[in-house]
Amino acid sequence: MTPALEARAITKRYRTPGGGELVAVDALSFEVNPGEIVGVLGPNGAGKTTALQLCLKLLHADAGESRLFGLDPEDLAARRRVGYAPDAALFPKALTGTRVLDLHADLLGVPRAKAVELVERLGFVEPARRPTATYSRGQLQRLGLAQALLGDPDLMLLDEPTAGLDPAGVAQVRELLVSLKARGAAVLLNSHLLSEVERVCDRVLFVKNGRCLRVHDVRAGGQRAEVRLANAVQMAARLLEKLPQGALDGDRFRIPVAGEAAVPALVRQLVDLGAEVLDVRVGGAELEELYLQLVEGRA
Amino acid sequence: MTSELFSWPVARATARERGLAPVTLGIALVLVLIGMLRGSADTWGAEAFSGFGAFWFFLLTLFLGGGLLADEVESGHAQLVLLRPITRAQWVGGRLVGAALVLCLAGTAGWASSVLASFTRGGAGELPGRLLVLPLALLPALGWLATLAAIGAATRGWTNSGLLIAVRLAWSVAAFALPLAFPKLGLQPLIDVIGHHFGPQDAMMLARQVQYHERFEPSVAFWDLLWLFAAWLVAVRVFNLRELARRRA
Numbered sequence: 001m002t003p004a005l006e007a008r009a010i011t012k013r014y015r016t017p018g019g020g021e022l023v024a025v026d027a028l029s030f031e032v033n034p035g036e037i038v039g040v041l042g043p044n045g046a047g048k049t050t051a052l053q054l055c056l057k058l059l060h061a062d063a064g065e066s067r068l069f070g071l072d073p074e075d076l077a078a079r080r081r082v083g084y085a086p087d088a089a090l091f092p093k094a095l096t097g098t099r100v101l102d103l104h105a106d107l108l109g110v111p112r113a114k115a116v117e118l119v120e121r122l123g124f125v126e127p128a129r130r131p132t133a134t135y136s137r138g139q140l141q142r143l144g145l146a147q148a149l150l151g152d153p154d155l156m157l158l159d160e161p162t163a164g165l166d167p168a169g170v171a172q173v174r175e176l177l178v179s180l181k182a183r184g185a186a187v188l189l190n191s192h193l194l195s196e197v198e199r200v201c202d203r204v205l206f207v208k209n210g211r212c213l214r215v216h217d218v219r220a221g222g223q224r225a226e227v228r229l230a231n232a233v234q235m236a237a238r239l240l241e242k243l244p245q246g247a248l249d250g251d252r253f254r255i256p257v258a259g260e261a262a263v264p265a266l267v268r269q270l271v272d273l274g275a276e277v278l279d280v281r282v283g284g285a286e287l288e289e290l291y292l293q294l295v296e297g298r299a
Numbered sequence: 300m301t302s303e304l305f306s307w308p309v310a311r312a313t314a315r316e317r318g319l320a321p322v323t324l325g326i327a328l329v330l331v332l333i334g335m336l337r338g339s340a341d342t343w344g345a346e347a348f349s350g351f352g353a354f355w356f357f358l359l360t361l362f363l364g365g366g367l368l369a370d371e372v373e374s375g376h377a378q379l380v381l382l383r384p385i386t387r388a389q390w391v392g393g394r395l396v397g398a399a400l401v402l403c404l405a406g407t408a409g410w411a412s413s414v415l416a417s418f419t420r421g422g423a424g425e426l427p428g429r430l431l432v433l434p435l436a437l438l439p440a441l442g443w444l445a446t447l448a449a450i451g452a453a454t455r456g457w458t459n460s461g462l463l464i465a466v467r468l469a470w471s472v473a474a475f476a477l478p479l480a481f482p483k484l485g486l487q488p489l490i491d492v493i494g495h496h497f498g499p500q501d502a503m504m505l506a507r508q509v510q511y512h513e514r515f516e517p518s519v520a521f522w523d524l525l526w527l528f529a530a531w532l533v534a535v536r537v538f539n540l541r542e543l544a545r546r547r548a
Contacts (some may be wrong), residue, residue, distance in 0.1 A: 014548075054300055060546040076384040084382055090375040094316050100376075106308030107383040147379060 002070040003031040004155040004186030006041040009064035037187040042207035064135040083153030087160040089144030093133035108151035137164035230276035305392025313397025326359040330409030339417025347409025348436035363398040364447025366462035428510030438523040442499030445530035452537035
């Protein structure tokens, strides 16, 4: 199977004002297959956005190459199948959101009705009638997403798609990602929201200083629940006796679970044991730990 | 409809963006008014492009060509459009054709108002000449528009319009002052030759030549056509080189 996106040792260096050199992306290799969502995690300045732009050849790599569906990223046949939502997208200020989407629909050769449908789906009907000069950051973000989704792309590259969005918008993006995956599209997602990444991604690349530190298979290790207890100290011995696969860290009890569906049974079991459950989270904690360990260098 | 030369969707969006701008609408209205007021039985419809009208028509050209490429590049929108299945040449062509459409529409409105005014004031006949006035007025304006696109492929914002004004002013001053300052050098013939090739030229005399079956000398119109397509080609080439350099930087 040809990967939707393949990056082979892509490298990008910038000259700094002092005559030095900054390696923004350093021999980064990865692939994204159809029906897969791959997340890219890293601190600010890690080279995540540069890596996305290198994949699309919006920037040219100093070494290495990227392929979209086995083709050069500048091949028009490849571009027809790609959607890209940049971080902080900007549009001609005089044009309304609808006009911008009409332009992109025309360029892709898809009916303008598709743009109308996306505008409604993204809850963007009223702003779409206004010039983009009047848009808030979140509205620009929604317009950026809408233009990227036109043409039902087989590969989506999203750079911080939830930045500036309200909680409803974040939930919409999550639903979009799930629906893209369900129809077999490949997604590369740059995000700082660890919980979102862990919820939707199949694999995660940890990137720092332009290098890939590790590729983490989110699904392979199963998921983990983190339960905050009001009486953790009193329950410690009992929990470790009855649930030896779990571990207690302060007031948090962490235990592997098959998925979100297994959480109600776990909570019932804990309550039956006498635990006072304050809060339950699935997933996030492991990725956060990994992030802190790999990227921040904390033990 | 997208040809190899330009993208029609880009042209349409550009025409809408530039054509609906208040400045464009205002200048178009001024051209119509000039045509209406100056049109008489003896005029052929060139009033919106000559004298006071020429100033406004050139101003419209400057406005339509100002930041034609840079506005999109600097806003970041060009990056998204160029990810679509079109070439960089088609994008540049689309922007230029879109602005050219608006220029032609505004020019046609000015010409039509002048011709109508002429008809209502007793002017009739001489139809070939009257009809030729419009394309002959538009041709150099389109050449200047393409020149603005070519300069704008390498400059920021609206610098292209500023540069064009500066160069044209500098040339006018030089063409006037140099022969006076250095009379012994006999610069006038040289300045005339350069002047006849300094950008698109006024080809309006062709309308008269056709109407009165005078000796027909279309070389000026051919020069304007050559200038238009050469400037277009330069715009594409320079934009391509600049974009590739930006991506490699």
